[in-house]
Amino acid sequence: MKKKLILDLDTGVDDAMAIMVALADPNVEILGITCSHGNTPLENVLKNTLRVLKVCNRLDIPVYRGCAEPLLAGKLHAGDFHGKDGMGDVPDADAPGLELLQKEKAVQAMIKIISENPEEVSLVATAPLTNLALAVKLEPSLPKKLKALYIMGGNTESRGNTTVCGEFNFLADPEAAHIVLDCYTCPTYIATWEFSCRNSLPWSFCETWLAQDTDKARFVEKISRHTRKMVQTERYQKELVAGPGFNSCDTYALAAAINDTLVTESEQVAVSVELAGTHTRGMMVLDYMGLLNKKHKAFIMKKIDSEKFKKMLMDALK
Template identity: 85%
Template sequence: MSTLVKDHTFLTDKMKKLILDVDTGVDDAQAIMIALAAPNVEILAITCSHGNTPLDNVCKNTLRVLKVCNRLDIPVYRGCSGPLLGRTCHAGDFHGKDGLGDVPDPDAPGLELLQKKRAAEAIIKIVNQNPGEVSLVATAPLTNLAVAVQLNPSFPKKLKALYIMGGNTESRGNTTVCGEFNFVADPEAAYIVLDRYTCPTHIATWEFSCRSSLPWSFCDTWLAQDTDKARFMEKISLHTRKMVQTERYKKELVGGPGFNSCDTYALAAAIDDTLVTESEEVAVTVELEGTHARGMMVVDYMDLLKKKHKVFIMKKIDKEKFKQMMMKALK
């Protein structure tokens, strides 16, 4: 059965070691910038996956964000270019064809800056070198994570925690009738990860992110900061902002219109244990068949799956604290 958990938190002064697995579109960029601005965070690696845009774009976009933040010292790894099975899908209409609003930078870093090792191998090596210390934040389709656990089945036990942006709890889709993009883009990978990663797992679902949206007035204030980071964010997010303010998209929103930076919720929860004020502990899996439900996250409220491992589904956050983190990211 599910259990509501309030203030499922613990405090520590220790530096938090993170690996970010991204498909860098605009909201991934926002998440990366929040992590870079957090004084208690050490980013050990950023691994890139297919998703919002083709893999080469994801890699270029990630390096571009790091350049804006003067952090090209962080190692970036190339991951999987497509799902384990099925067809590759992208979100070019939402984030722009290149993933960052189609406003290219002629001086953007080149792909020669990528590490030679592949993403799944890098994740395994870093976690094994830092047992019990690394939290993995996945804001992309879960292909890299699925490949990693197939290569090394025991390494997830050495993770401190896993934070995922993906899935849904009410069969409300944003890509298919019942499916959220990250899970629909690789349902088999999502199934494998939710089945075989038995470390503490926290999920920021599509409906949760919608209900945690911020007012557009905050977005205006956020982007009006007189910094290079804010100007960069304003430029790359213009396409997405126009998109989400169309009448068609407004109909898809669960909690009403607002500024929904989907990926940042999972990242923010990973770096601040007090951000999530209420969560629900329940077993989940992913539907792999069905005309309309392939890729949908299944929430086992009746305990019929008999799964020992349960995840924490985020329900509520401290919005004021979240706003402060967003503001700091662009300072």
């Protein structure tokens, strides 16, 4: 049977790469893509998602409009990193229009799709977790119907990439992240900021990857120019946990969802999110002492098989 996925995205450059990895795997069926605020305002996210699907000739996949703002926090975007439009500020005059969106909204679609496929769907969340938080509040039994949840977000060592201790996706809606980590009791796998840094790939691989003579490779090369330039700045180099390298954060969570053997090391621990700290708001908390009295423990990814990951990326642009 094919692996059934819902992708919850804030489509910027790394989300685009994740979509393309999923579409390249013949054993994966994407049941829907739900969109959220995050890397860029929601209208851009919707346009970007359709753009990626057009490049991959997969506009048959339903795309749903989700939340345009966080539950309580102020809006946060990553225009300096991904470009103001989230995709490197290289517009396409022939990009698909928003009339292709489904009329049903993201949260309702998420609940419906999961309910119609009980214990068969894995949800891959690479955006702020607003859509997921609202879905579980509307349908508390939703996590029991999920096969698994894969999240790109949070941190394990209080290393921030947006504030001193805050990783972008969790910081963009800390209340939503708190709700999701409390309420989603299905098997949960988290690709954190430090994890993605430590498993980054050499720039020499990135050059080979983008040099493939295909329309997909040319598309990714074009939309990622701004981001690749930003990665070379002094500020970003200071954020990196490991040495400099190519780090497509969101793609790690997606790749783990479709390849059970990709992650070679992980640890299981109860997690939560700090909501009130002056410097630590949005930081993921790991409860090694069991003081939170949480029965549910998440799998925190540690290491991957980098050769398998490289192959998945190469296949995505063929």
